[in-house]
Each structure stands twice: as structure tokens, then as C-alpha cells.
Amino acid sequence: MSGIEDLYREIILDHYRSPRNRGELDSPPARRVEGFNPLCGDEVVVTLDVQEGVVSDIKIAGTGCSISQSSASLMSAAVKGKPVPEVRDLIRTFKGMMSIHESTLPSGNGDSGEPDAQVEVLEPEAVDVDSLGELAALQGVVKFPVRIKCATLSWNTLAQGLDETESVA
């Protein structure tokens, strides 16, 4: 299974089997955002707590495939404790890694429920994949265009959560 092992790297399977930061924070005070992928019925719920410009806590709930669930888990581990500007940089870099096809993808069955937060995306060639650490394991998803929406679902949802947090502040 040469091709498919690029998709299902060991790190991805590990985060799928043992998701990190699973659950929901009390909201309020935490900000709660839902994301939805109509193609596969995946749902992700991100609750995040931003204190003094830092994502002090984040939890992930919802159901979905291994790619959406592991991407959400990896994301939660990567952003927890980080200042908001760094998190936004990371979102840009991650989406840059995934953007090779995403802009040309149809959104599921046409009735996309995905949050439409406008995230500035790095050009793919500008992405330093090494800077992504474990998240680079999701790079193989790009070879499976139908699954890119699964990988980016939680990131778009987080971006929307940050936007909502800042518009209130």
C-alpha cells in the first residue's frame, strides 16, 4: 500500500486512535465554534480560551474520519499555549501546505457548511514544511484531493474562532 501510507502516516493514526485535548471547554467563557464538512458529514467543535493574547486552552469535539480527527488533534497540540499571532502564522503555513488543490475543490455536495473565515494562505512554494513539525505528516493528504477538506476543517474552524474572539475584544 505505497500510496495510502503517504496518507495514513503513523503520527496520523496515533492521533486518530488517541486524540489529544478531546472534549469541550465551558462556553462561555470559552469561545465555541462548529465546523461541518457536508461531503462526509464530519463535524468538528472547537472550544478555545484566549487569555492576554495567548491561546491558553483548546479542546476538540465532534465526529469524523481519521484525517479530520487527527488533523484537529495535531492542531490542538500545536497551538495550545501559543500567542495568537503565532497561531495565525501556523494556520497560514498549514493551509499553504494544503492549498495546492483546495481552492479548486468543489465543497462537498454544494451546500458547504464550512466556516467561511477568510484565511490568508501562503503560496505553496513559500511553505517551510519543516517548520510544521508533526503537522508535516499531513502533507501526504495533498495527493488525495478529496480528503484535503477533511484536513483543513478544524483549521478553518479555529480561524473563525480567533476572528470571533478578536471582534469581541
Added chain:
Amino acid sequence: MAQVKTEAPRELDVARLKKDFPLLAREVHGHPITYLDSAASAQRPVQVLDAMREYDETTHANVHRGVYSIAEEATRRFEAARQNVGAFIGAAEPTREVVFTKNATEALNLVAHSWGRANLQAGDSIVLTEMEHHANIVPWHILAAERGLTIRWIPVDDEGRLTLDHLEQLLEGSKLLGITCMSNVLGTLNPVADIAAAAHHAGAVVVADGAQSVPHLPTDVSSLGVDFLAFSAHKMLGPTGIGVLWGREDLLAGMGPFLGGGEMILDVRKDGFTPNDIPWRFEAGTPPITEAIGLSAAVDYLRSVGMEAVRSHEVSLTTYALTTLADRFGDDIRIFGPADPIDRGGVISFSYRDIHPHDVSQVLDEYGVCVRAGHHCAKPLMRRIGVNATARASLALYNDRADVETLADALAQAGAFFG
């Protein structure tokens, strides 16, 4: 709905049939393809592909317009296709009752638009089943919002059958019943004739979705007892881009146009227009002519195999698939829909352990096995059975036991992969 006669139809020579389908000879990821998604779209035999090419190479011109020879031939062949398709479903007056549409979805939208707008007013009720495809729900939602209609729902029980205990109350005073002959998720065959009789008793018109049943079961609209029947060519070995609405002549005759344009008029003046006769009234613009030739060839192919034989083969193969999957995977697999193969078609939705259907389908693809994963455009039903998505393997006349075994082997690999 199960219309299997008691004498045994001849057994299908599937190895020979497979050779008629060029696509089934290809490989995927180094494995021979195992195509188990015919409920989404079936493959086409060379007889259909050849018929379409022959028409394009020798006869093509626009229909109902030119007076020159090939235009007249094209018109004759197009109308002969209508006759042939109508005869296949037992239509009494194929030349007046068979409307060519883009697909089954458009056929159902046509009924909602033309029959619905002429016959439904604020406060009216219509009845749908919980197992309808979105194509037999959303057109009615649109009309309900526009006209102020109430939609009542025939519920689905835990085994995936319609619950008919309160059928008479649900139908009482309703103007229309929308019902699928066969669920595209569960394979359930509904007792359409009985339910249609009850609907008629209550004064309702019955529109049936035959997209899954017409390709797999003998169909006779008079014994089915419905008023409209919609189906698509591409699920019955024909091309994409053409579907059929069969409607009772008196109902069609009382309906206004659907889309406006050429073909659907008798006269156009600056102050208005006079619609054409049925069925052309509902066929605005140049129709899918090559596709009609292809659909007619698909009907010929199915007729030559024999729909009783197709159904018998699929009952036998569905039985084998249900048994094989249960034996191999036990409690790890949950198969949705009726347990008795006589009550269902060859559509097998399942969940395997807690592996997401998308992941199951991805690993199966690695072995050349094509199954659908998702909500199958039936979200009210998915909510009823309590899942976001299922994996779905669907069988056709060109599938055999080896295909089922390949599915089971690949499923075991998916299990090993996700640990």
C-alpha cells in the same frame, strides 16, 4: 414490490456479461477493478456505447425540425427510443406518457413544478417517506415554502422498513404522496402498490422514485399503481444526461409547462404562447438525442438479459454478500436495512467497527474496490438510523461472488490497517 416469479429464471452467465463492459477490464492501483457502486452510476455495455456512436456517425441532426432525410431519421429514432423505454415499464401510451428529462432529479422537479403549482394551495398537505432521496424531498420543500404546504412523513422502523400503522391517518386529506420504490441507502423494497392504493383512496396523487428499482426489477407501471414514475438512464446501463418521467396521460395533459423555450410550444406571439402537446410540452430546447438512443440500447440490453433473471441473480448475490460479510466480520460489521434479501435490492450499507466510512472506502480503493461513502443524499434517513455516513456496496448484473469476496478481503485489510 418483489416481483420474482416462482419458476426459476435462467441463471446469468456473469463471466460473459462482464466482457460486455469495457471499463470492468481496467485495473486500479494494480488490482482488477471491483465495481460496487452501481447505485450511484452503473457501467455501460459496449452495445450502448456502439449504438450512440453509430447514431452520431450516421444519423445525427436536430429532431422535430428539419425536413431533410437525416433529420427525419433522427426524429424517428428519437421517438422510437421513447416508445421502447415506455414499453419497458409497461406504459399504456408511451408516445404520450414518457417525458425525457435530464435525470430522475429533474423528473421529480418537473412534477413538483408543473403538477404541484397547478394543484397545491396554502394549507394543503403532502406525504413523503423518511427514506426519500433528497431529489424527492427538496423540490417539495421548495414548493411547501412557496405555497404554505405541510409535509407529513411516513416513518422508518429499526430494520429500515416503512412503518404503515398510521398510514391512513397520514394520508387523510393529503394531495400527494412521494415514495421511493427502493431505498438508495438501505435497499428496502417498499410495498408501493399497496401504499399507492391507500393514497388513491385518500384522494392523493402518487409520485414514485424508481431510480433504484427500474434498473434492477421488472417494472410495470399499471400494476405499480402510481401516477408518476421517475428514473435515470445512467443507473440502468445507459448514459448520463437523460432521465425519464412517466406520467398518467390525463395528469400530464392537465399540467402546465416546465421550462420554456423551443420545442415546448405550438405558437408564440408577442402577447403570449400556446404550449405544445404532451410529452413535448415538457421538453424545452434540443433534447438529449444521442443519450436517448443510448438509453434505448440499454433497455434492449436489459430486456435481452431479462429483468426476472437480473432480479433473481441480485437476490442470490445479495444473500451471498449478507452471509459472507456477517460470517467474516460478525459483530464488527453492522449492515443496515432489511435482513431478508427478498425484501431488498442489492444495496448494502454498512458500518465497520468504528472506522469512518471515508477511511474504509479509501483503503478499499487501494485494492481496486469501488464503494460509496457518505450520506447518500438521504440525510433525514441518516438521522433516523443514527449515523452521519455509511459505506455502501451496491450490486448489479455484472457482479459476481468473486467481487463480494474481494470486498470482504479488502475490508479485512482496512481492519488490519486501522488496528
